Amino acid sequence: MKGRLRLSMAWLHTWGGLLISWLLFAVLWSGTLAIFAPEITHWMQPERQQMATSADKIINADAALRYLRREAPDASAWFIDLPNPRAPVIQVAWTEVQTGMRHTRIVDARTTAGTTPRPSEGGEHFGHFHADLHSGTLGIWLVGLTGLLMLVAIISGVIIHKRIFKDFFTFRPRSSAQRSWLDGHNAGGVLLLPFHLMIAYTGLICHFAIFMPAAVNLYFGGDEDALRSEVVQRHAIKPANEPGVLKPVAPLLQRAETILGADSVHMMIVRNPGDLHASVQFYRDVDDRLALVADHATFNMVTGELLGSQTEWNPVARSFRAMVGLHMGLFGGWIMQWLYFLAGLVCSAMVASGLVLFSIKRRTKHASASRGQRNFYRAVERLNVVAVPGLIVASAGYFWANRLLPVAMSERASTEILVFFLLWALTAVHACARPTTAAWREQLAMAAILCMGLPALDMCTAGNALSLSVARKDFIPLAVDLTALAFGLMMAAIAYRLTAKPKARQRGATAPLRQAPTAGTPGILT
């Protein structure tokens, strides 16, 4: 019975895993990059790096409001983000009432002048791709399916594992290719098992009302907003349609921070700014708490009256939002963000190694495989190349597109993303044209070149923005450059390993199987 269970789970792990891993890698990889979405956006819009901010929050808030009063007096709402460590700029946004067009500006604290950052989704591109593959509801469901099958693969993987403890200490890089890839796959899977489980489960939680609407249908008519409005209190007031004059923001901000916590507010929304019933809502930061709930306080901005505040949350809702917070990884400061980033890389690598392992195992059986099976294995190997190094090339190319496309071109933000997908398609063409090992090596080398070239590209295309930002103690652009460089070096090392020492590794691959290498089969990762 036990042997049968293990075999059926091995079958499920292999084929279910194969079915989902190409897409799963894309979801995990983009999610890993999305950890640093604000930093990537800061890098991708050099205009953000040149704007002055003040150490005094009141001056920043005043500058934002002065700019908005001047440039967008008729907007129905102003959205203001004050400088914080991960986004050290004053950013304002509003929506035009007539056209519905959304405008974003970066405001200089000294001059109160505004700049439009170059149109770009920045790091959000990876977040959007991670959540819905840039394809709306269908994409959300596809990502949900990968999450479900990832959970299934984790459970079946644990069941087929005979020696889960020993594998903590097992890595045989010099053994046969199949064994060392298996060790790598197991080590990555076992060491970070809690992370894998957590990230797959909480990922499903993020879109819970779409994936499993049973309870929301029963009590809220399927309307997630109706559910949310029972959790989040609203204190905004309807416009009076009589003109009103806004009070200075400083005393209101100070009162908000006595309610929400000292120096805890970096985001505010002003509604109906020209109206007698103008209101301003201050939001507390969420980067120091697990639960993704933002305490808030709202004031009438003409009279200064406190309209209401919320610092208490329904405990079940709060626990639920803690799971969303676990998925997003906004808490714990930069050390936690780096841990999430590294764990995401390991998670992606585990899925990639599973794909490689599938091919290597089949490769040893090639001699006995039928023609149809061989064609299938070839197709799998090509898809592996497109899914793993191909996506890395496309992602690095997205950074290049950001700097090489003209700043003033129309549809610029979507063109950047188009370049990302075009490059990805090109890697598919390349993967079909080249033998498997060569395709891996060349695409990894390409990814390495693109990544290692990013610092140079940054310095060539953003003028002296890099040195200026460092001088202003804004180290984000430098950190992005150095991370790209380090990642590029890692890709180069892997690409080099695919060229080096073919003899030693070949001996290891064939000896235990007592099987001569099949003539005419293009080399794979052995």
Place this chain on the structure above:
Amino acid sequence: MPIQAETRTRKAVKHNAKSSLLDILSRSLAAGAGGYVASYAFTGALALALPLQPLELAYLATALSFVLYPVLVIWAFAAATPVRAWAGPLLVTALSSPPWLWHGTLA
């Protein structure tokens, strides 16, 4: 397990797998569709039966459904026979039905 026995089982499974694409399709359907229907029924049943506020039920019952669904998928492929593969989701759906029926008579 002795190696020979494992080889025998492996052969038996291989033989089974080859002889019944239908078995795989049936189990996949039991896992995907059967598992989803059962999870939906279970979520609704919990939301109807537990003595909590609606907003709490919406979060709690749905969070538990994402535990049940993968387990049902595993079940559909782990079960010894295709009939048992379907028995899992069908049993969960049946056990989840009383709160739904009670809710239906009230409405």
